[in-house]
Each structure stands twice: as structure tokens, then as C-alpha cells.
Amino acid sequence: MQAKARSVSVRWDERIEWMRVMWLAFAGMLLLLAQTVAVQARGESLAPLAEKISPAVVNITTSTLIESQAGPQGIVPEGSPFEDFFREFQDRNGDDDDAPRRSNALGSGFVISEDGFIVTNNHVIAEADEILVEFFPGDGQPKQELVAKVIGTDEKTDIALLKVEASGPLKYVTFGDSDVARVGDWVIAMGNPLGQGFSVSAGIVSARNRELSGSYDDYIQTDAAINRGNSGGPLFNMDGEVIGVNTAILSPNGGSIGIGFSMASNVVVKVVDQLREFGETRRGWLGVRIQDVTPDMAEAMGLEKPGGALISDVPEGPAKEAGLKAGDVITSFDGVEVEDTRGLVRQVGETEVGKSVRVIVHRDGGTQTVLVTLGRREDAERADSGEQEREEAPVDEDADILGLTISPLTDTLREDLGLDADAEGLVISDVDQASEAYAKGLRAGDLITEAGQQKVETIGDLEERMEESREAGRKSLLLLVRRGGDPRFVALSLEE
Template sequence: MWMAGISLMFVFAAALASTARAAPESFAELAETISPSVVNITTSTTVAGRTGPQGIVPEGSPFEDFFREFQDRNGQGNRPRRSSALGSGFVISEDGFIVTNNHVIEGADEILIEFFEGFELPAELIGTDPNTDIALLKVEADRPLKFVNFGDSDTARVGDWVMAMGNPLGQGFSVSAGIVSQRGRALSGAYDDYIQTDAAINRGNSGGPLFNMDGEVIGVNTAILSPNGGSIGIGFSMASNVVTRVIDQLQEFGETRRGWLGVRIQDVTDEIAEAIGLEEAAGALVTDVPPGPGREAGIEAGDVIMTFDGVDVADTRGLVRQVGETNVGKTVRVVVMRDGQTQTIAVTLGRRETAEAAVPAAQPGDAPDVPEELETLGMTLMPVTDELREQLELSAGAEGLVVTDVEETSAAFEKGLRAGDLITEAGQEKVAGIEDFTAQVDAAKEAGRKSLLLLVRRAGDPRFVALSLEE
């Protein structure tokens, strides 16, 4: 038995070894293959001259005039100066299209591309997308340029070998290798889908490619996490499947054209799911539907978007990305959960870039002026009055219950409710007065709910809060 156990362990270990991909003996062949398509980028920007000796003497100092005269004698007065910056990029077509980061070329007057073979060419900016930090450049060469292809970033696995190449700290055409540390990282943008890697990425690597072992670009090196500005093995590359969609639009239109559903949303928490009767915390909860495609199609505040264009919605981040990646003008099927039942709504998407910064808040009708108060669930509530509208700078048509006080030891306070908040819905029903609110509390308790879903507005911005009914 003992020998049989040893044999079984040996076979199991051998099986594990056979499934693991061996570390490459060398990256030299890959580096030689892809190097000619990677470029160094130098930008030049005109910076306005100084208006005085800032940084030399304090403003108002008796020495200020002396140092100003010294600067003028040496030609350093208000003369504009040239500032340069370094970055990386890579060629994606033989006719000279080049990908880099938007922050590498942002505000540049001149863009100069240095190729691995040693020649330089000026570049024209075709278009940028600040949301994904991607820019597309074009150079005119007298011969076909060597280029690289994009790979499928969705097939990259945690632990796969990757190689980065670029212009770190101005050293030029430098290679580093590591593995995929994690997938699907988000930093700050709505469309973020970063590959995290421990391949060394430093200043100047921005805009350079992250290669898989087949020599395909699976990411654009964009950012690092570091306490000192240098690589500590936490770098981020925007996934190629995001980049390729952006590049296609920049090539065709010179700008991005993202789909727009026209709803405000928030994630479904466990408490919200329980409050509205969902089996699991999934989907995207609609908090507001301003004028736009969603309202025209019939989506309502309180709907939970479960699927979009045939794809399950896990959370708000996933929905925003999927909507943005869908063609403007396409009619899609949106499945929502409303009042415990699913409904399918056909929505024709608008364009986000056109609608952005022009989305007004929803404005319900007039509220009755009933100056009575209700103390419940750790809050003091009062219907909207003309005086409260003026104090809180509410719209003329705002209706609901104003939170006038919140007990600091209450669950309401822990959930972020504060004096001045406006509750417009309770239990997914509009509330115009005290009776409406108490009726929804009673209905939730009779239904065996442990919490009540509130739609709360602060400075016009809506959000849902699931408030416990257990006092």
C-alpha cells in the first residue's frame, strides 16, 4: 500500500508538470522579432514664460526686483520656453499608424518618432480617447514599416509570460519580462480593463506594448503603482480588446463613438437584492432615467437591468463597458426586473459623447405643502415645503420627504443618510407625504422584508439605499 501511494503521488506530480508551461530559456528571439515595430516618442510643447522670479524669492520680497532684472539680463524673462517629454509606442500597420498613450502626447506641439533602425519621422495626431488613455498617430515613410498585430487579451491567463518593451527613463528600446499578475483591474475610468503585470514598467514605458509569447500585443502599458515613482512590480496595461475597438473608431472617425443607454445606475448590494426580492445581488439598479434612449423605450427608475443585448449584467461597471462598446444607433434588447417580474425592452442606443455633460436630473411634479414631521428608522422626515425648497435649493417641482435630522447611532447614519437629503421613493413607490412613507414601511413589514429600499437625492444626484426595518 505504501509503495502504491508513492507511485500515485509521482504520477500526480508528473501530470501537474506536464500541464505547466515551462519558462522560456531566453526571450532573445522574441525581442529580435518585435523590436523593429516598437518606437520611442519625443514630444515638444511650448510653455508660457514666467511672469516673475517664482520659486527664487518670496512674492513681495525686497529682492524680487533684483532677481527679475537678473533674469531679464540673461534672457530668461517672460520668453516662452520649450518643454519635452518621452514615451513609447508601437507600429500597427505598414503604412505608419502608431499607437501610444494619450498622456504621452497630450498638449504636444510636435511629435517625433524614433525607430529601432535609427531613423526619425514627425508624426501627425489622428485622434485620442482620454477615457482609455489611448492615442493614434500617423507617420509618412518612404517604405513599408514593420508592424505588430494585436492578440486576444481575453485569452491571457494569470501566470502567463509577457514581455514589455519601450523607452523607460529615456534609455530607449529596453525589454523587460514577467507574468500576468491579474486580469480585469480597474483604476479610475468607466471603461478600464487593465492587465496587471510584474514586468518592469517605468516612466517612459507609457504607450509601449505588452507582448504575449506569440509576439502579439495584448496590452498597452499605461500606469504603475509605486510609492517612489519606480517599478515595484505592479504595472498596468490596457487590454488589447479595449484598445482595438478604440483604434478602429479613431481610424475611421478621428474620435470615439460609444453607445449611450441614458440611465443612471448603481450596483445591487445584498441588502438591496433582499429588499426588492432578487435571489442574488446581480444586475444594475436604475436610479434615474433622464430624457434619452432609455426613457423613450420605457425604462423606469427602480428597474434592475439583468441582461443587455443578450449578455448577463453582473454589475454597473460591466454594463457601462458593454453599452459603450455597442454601436451607436443599434437597437438592443434590455431585460429588466420590475415589480418582481422580468420585462424585455427594445432600446435604440444614442451616442454618449453627444449626450455627456447634458444629462438633466429627473423632475417630478409638485409636492403638497404639509408641515408635519415623522420620526422613524433613526430619521426625522418632513414633506417638501416652499421654505425647504429655498433652503436646500431644490427645483420648483421637487417632491418627497426631506431628512431634517439623523441619529448618529442609527443604521440610517451608517448608510450615509444626512440632513438635507431628499427621499423621493420608498419600496419603489413615489412618496409625496408622510402617509405614503408609512404605508410602504407597513407593506414591507407585512411582506416579511428585512429592509426598505429608498431612493435618495442629494444635490440632484440619486442613489438607492436599503435601510433595515429592524429597530
């Protein structure tokens, strides 16, 4: 029995030893794997990439001559009894207000061709009398400075194209496809921050498709450090391609807090190509006023879901000639589905002037296809003289409907509101501030011209449209409202 017990004990000890060896081997493999992952996670240095693309990045210095005005401007009001006192004070201190002075500004840019075309921001060179481009020396080479001339600018995307004449071919960089950039991808920003000279910062793509203020905005948000002076500089991907032009920052103190914006390269390329060929932009123009389709508007018009761009007005232009109408919802433009007004504006602007495109619209419960030959937006903007703001005028109360006090349009009201003699509709004389109508922006003096996508001239017309909508099972009524001639659609609930 004792011999048998010893035999079992030996076998058990051998099994424990075998398990210990296996666990050590497994732990070693885990350690090796962790070290491999750590090495890969650290990645390689960005120095080789920076050295490769930096010769194409430039510093830009602009100089502007400012004509000074006589007198202590901005210190005391003109004609003030203290004006002579402050003038004498400035004279004693050697200030010559009558002498013009020069103002300098700094920015960045990058070379896009060996013959000297350079991209930067429009605000960097706007109103400049002289533009100097400083090239990154590198490899111990002496600093090179060249005078640049402006080929063309585009205020809407804040892009400018410059040209320098060099003694030989210049190092340049190419544009990449900004649409394939993903949130989390590594990027490099280069430029001249705060006038400190050539500088590199790294970060990631923080967000895509940011909109700041313009109709054609498509910004890449990044946490790569961007400061004043970086404007106009390139944002590179890890292949050394430009996927953005550093344009703006969001900051409470004027310095980088990790929220910077670069105009996407796929927008910039189209602008640069036009500036290079024509010296100006040539954007397509459809000739409609549009607004987004909200859920309540979609319900009021019988649409399955919100989407597309609702036409609120069709002035003289390509759309009117082709037969598009106010109340049409554009669902497709040139074969591309329209998601909202922003997308449509960008797509139209990027389409060739003079091209005939198919526009699919939702109208009267069905779809129609209209062929439109695009005009040029810049020509339309130059021809548009603008409209004067008109003051709202009170009118006599007539009927209370949907939180609105409404009056039929009379000649007296037309004159009071500055409307054309042939203007038709119903005037809003008052709005209940607790109503949905007030929350959606309707105000006294607004003119209702359509309800349920049909013209209204009397209170009876409006009540009839409301009843028709209820009978059709709709919960909202779509109104076309004009203020100072500017139209927009508003959907108001019919439920009491």
C-alpha cells in the same frame, strides 16, 4: 545441513544483488527524468522573439511650447514686498521669465500597420506641439526619426493613434486576444524606460480585469518592469501579439516595484478602430443612472440574489423614450447577462451607436423586455451642461424614523435647498451618526422621493411603505434619495 545453509545464503545474496541493480536502474531513470524536466523548465531564450517584434516598437519624444508668465511666479505672492527683490535676483542670474520655453517628454509606442499607424498613450502626446517617432535601428541600421501627426485620442482609455509617412512599408505587430491571457502567462514589455532607449523586460500576467479610475478600465497587471518612459509601449504574449498597452505603475518611489498596468488589447482594438475611421470615439449611450444591487437591496426588492444594475434615474434620452423607469433592475443587455454596473457600462459603450437592443429588467416582481435604440455618449456629454452643487440646509424637525429626522417638503424648504418648484418628497434634516442610515451615507439636506419603489410625499406615506414591507416579510426598505439632483438607492434595515 551445512550444504543446505550455504545454498540458502547464496540465493539470498543473489536476490540482494538483483534488488541493488534494480534500484540503481530506477535511480538512473529518476535522474534522467529530472534533467529533462530541468531543461524544459529553463525554457528557450526570449532573444529570437525580441528580435522579431522589436522593429515595430518606437520611442516617442514630444515637445511643447510653454508661455512663461512675468514675475517670480510660484516663489512669492503677487504684490508681495519681496517681489521686486526676487525679480532683481532672477535678472542677475540671467533668467528671462518672459521668454517662452520648450518642455520635452518621452514615451513609447508601436506600429500596427505597414503604412505608419502607431498606438501610444494619450498622456504621452497630450498638448504636444511636435511629436517625433524614433524607430529601433537593429542590424546596424542608422537611426530613423519621423514626425508624427495625431489621428485621434481617447482620454477615457488613455489611448492615442498617430500616423507617420515613411519612404517604404514599416514593420508592424498585431493585436492578440487579451481575454485568453491567464494569470501566470509569460509576457514581454518593450519601450523606452526613463529615456534610456530601447529596452526589454519580461514577467508574467499577475492579475486580470484591474480597474483604476475610468468607466472603461480593463487592465492587465504584470510584474514585467515598467517605468516612466514605458508609457504607450506594448505588452506582448509569447506569440509576439500585443495583448496590452503599458499605461501606469503603482509605486511609492516612481520606479518599478513589480506592479504595472497595461490596458487590455480587446479594449484598445475597439478604440483604435474608431479613431482610425472617425478620428474620435463613438460609444453607445443608454441614458440611465445606475448603481450596483447590494444584498440588502436585493432582499428589499424581492430579488433572489444580488446582481444586475439598478436604475436610479432616467433623464431625457434613449432609455426614457423606450420606457425604462427608475427602480428597474437591468439583468440582461443585448443578450448578455448583466453582473454589475461596471460590466453594463463597458458593454453599452462598446455597442454600436444607433443599434436597437433588447434590455431585460426586473420590475414589480416580474421581468419585462424593453427595446432601446442607443444614442451616442459623446453627444450626450457635450449637451450636458452639468449641475451645480447645492448646499444642505437645516429644516424643522418633524419625525424620527430609521435613524433619520424627516420633514415634509415645503415651499420654504424648496427655496432653501434650491429645488424645483414641483419637487416632491421628504427632507432629511438630521441623521443619527450611530445609525445605519449615517453609515450608508445619508446626510441632512438629502431628499427622499421614493420608498419601496413608490413615491412618498408625507410622513404617513413613508410609514405605510414600511408597514407594507414588513407585511411582505422583507427585512429592508429601499429608499430613492436625491442629493443636488443626483439620485441613488439606499436600503435601510426595518429590524429594530
